[in-house]
Amino acid sequence: MSRSDPRNGYRSWQSRVTLIFVVISFLAVTVVYNRGRSQKPLVLTSLLIVVILGIVLLSGISINLTNNNNNNYNRAQAQEQQQVGQTKINKLWETLNELKNPESVAYATKQNVLFISNVNGKPDQKDQNGFISKVSPSNGSIIELNWVTGLNAPKGIAISHNNSRLYVSDITDLVEIDIGTGKIIKRFNAPGSAFLNDVVTDNQGSIYVSDTITNTIYKLDTNAKDNNTSPLQVWLQSPQLNGPNGLHVDNNKSRLIVVSLGPLNKPGGGIEIVDLKSKTISSLGKEGTTSPFGGLDGIESDASDTHYYVTDNPAGKVYIVNADGTGYGTLVDLHTQGAADLGSIPSQSTIIIPLMQDNKLVAYKLAE
Numbered sequence: 001m002s003r004s005d006p007r008n009g010y011r012s013w014q015s016r017v018t019l020i021f022v023v024i025s026f027l028a029v030t031v032v033y034n035r036g037r038s039q040k041p042l043v044l045t046s047l048l049i050v051v052i053l054g055i056v057l058l059s060g061i062s063i064n065l066t067n068n069n070n071n072n073y074n075r076a077q078a079q080e081q082q083q084v085g086q087t088k089i090n091k092l093w094e095t096l097n098e099l100k101n102p103e104s105v106a107y108a109t110k111q112n113v114l115f116i117s118n119v120n121g122k123p124d125q126k127d128q129n130g131f132i133s134k135v136s137p138s139n140g141s142i143i144e145l146n147w148v149t150g151l152n153a154p155k156g157i158a159i160s161h162n163n164s165r166l167y168v169s170d171i172t173d174l175v176e177i178d179i180g181t182g183k184i185i186k187r188f189n190a191p192g193s194a195f196l197n198d199v200v201t202d203n204q205g206s207i208y209v210s211d212t213i214t215n216t217i218y219k220l221d222t223n224a225k226d227n228n229t230s231p232l233q234v235w236l237q238s239p240q241l242n243g244p245n246g247l248h249v250d251n252n253k254s255r256l257i258v259v260s261l262g263p264l265n266k267p268g269g270g271i272e273i274v275d276l277k278s279k280t281i282s283s284l285g286k287e288g289t290t291s292p293f294g295g296l297d298g299i300e301s302d303a304s305d306t307h308y309y310v311t312d313n314p315a316g317k318v319y320i321v322n323a324d325g326t327g328y329g330t331l332v333d334l335h336t337q338g339a340a341d342l343g344s345i346p347s348q349s350t351i352i353i354p355l356m357q358d359n360k361l362v363a364y365k366l367a368e
Contacts (some may be wrong), residue, residue, distance in 0.1 A: 020130045023227035044346050083309040087331065095361045096360065101357075101359070102116050103117045103341055104155055104156050105353075106343050107159075107352075108159050108163055114343065115134060115166060119155065120153075130152050132157075133147055137350070147182050148177055148182050155198065156291050163179065164180065167201075167207055173187045173194060184186075190209065192216070193214060194213040195212045195213040195321075197210045200247040200256075206219055219233065219235035242260040243260050243261040245341075247315060254277060256276055270283060271321070285325025291321055296311070297312065297339065299311075300351060302346060302349070307322060308323055311339040317333050319331060349366045
């Protein structure tokens with residue numbers, strides 16, 4: 001959007017002054033002409049001139065209000081650009097478009113590999129077409145396209161703290177995979193679930209899973225002893241979650257950050273903060289002003305949890321968001337829809353974004 005020209009305000013004032021001068025001159029001539037004549041025409045003419053002056057002045061006020069609104073908008077845009085300008089970003093690589101609707105990325109430190117979930121079809125269809133791929137974090141080469149198969153529509157991925165297990169959401173199940181062998185070990189059914197989405201772990205080893213349709217967060221108790229009930233149970237359910245999608249745990253502040261997609265038929269959500277102890281829910285900043293609002297999908301953070309990186313799926317953008325809710329800006333405009341659940345390598349200041357519709361990943365390096 002082009003910037004407003006400051007000379008326009010000066011020209012509008014110059015035009016109004018000229019018009020007022022003409023009206024006053026006309027009034028003076030009228031007074032002279034009507035001297036000695038009936039006062040009634042003079043009164044009517046004077047009233048007419050007052051009305052004209054009022055219209056001129058009101059037009060000036062309207063112009064000023066418009067200019068002020070434009071200036072406020074430009075200042076807001078400048079503030080966003082200034083924030084984004086503080087973070088330099090460079091494209092590192094992108095994969096070949098051989099993936100199949102890649103939805104989520106997770107980096108395994110021990111193995112130095114990226115795990116990618118591939119929906120490979122409709123996101124809610126149990127067709128056993130889904131699979132997990134392995135990709136090199138250094139150059140984006142696909143190490144093994146069909147590493148784990150037999151899934152339905154896998155989405156969110158989380159890696160256990162000992163780097164031995166991979167947890168993947170699969171519509172109504174949470175699937176546990178042995179990283180060493182690539183074998184499926186267990187399937188945990190989520191009671192009452194409809195559309196499991198993202199998966200995340202905390203520093204205690206607990207695993208959280210979002211269900212976008214039922215406004216639910218599930219929690220897997222990895223230490224459960226009762227074999228008669230599923231260790232994956234409802235942890236929090238609330239309409240305030242507004243279609244929970246991406247999850248991130250801030251262990252330092254003991255809170256779960258939830259980015260919301262909104263209703264599936266009309267995406268539109270913000271960022272919610274859930275206290276891990278009390279389960280109270282609050283919004284991060286003001287939606288659309290100091291925090292993003294849209295079809296939000298994935299979330300990652302920098303190494304210090306000072307900034308969040310959030311994808312907007314239909315908009316095809318990655319936002320950088322202040323963790324204290326004081327502002328956000330566009331970090332990357334991908335110019336394509338389908339920016340899904342991104343992954344990160346905090347130690348390398350790198351984010352990796354799956355592009356579902358383009359069947360590939362793209363990686364960026366960030367530098368303050």
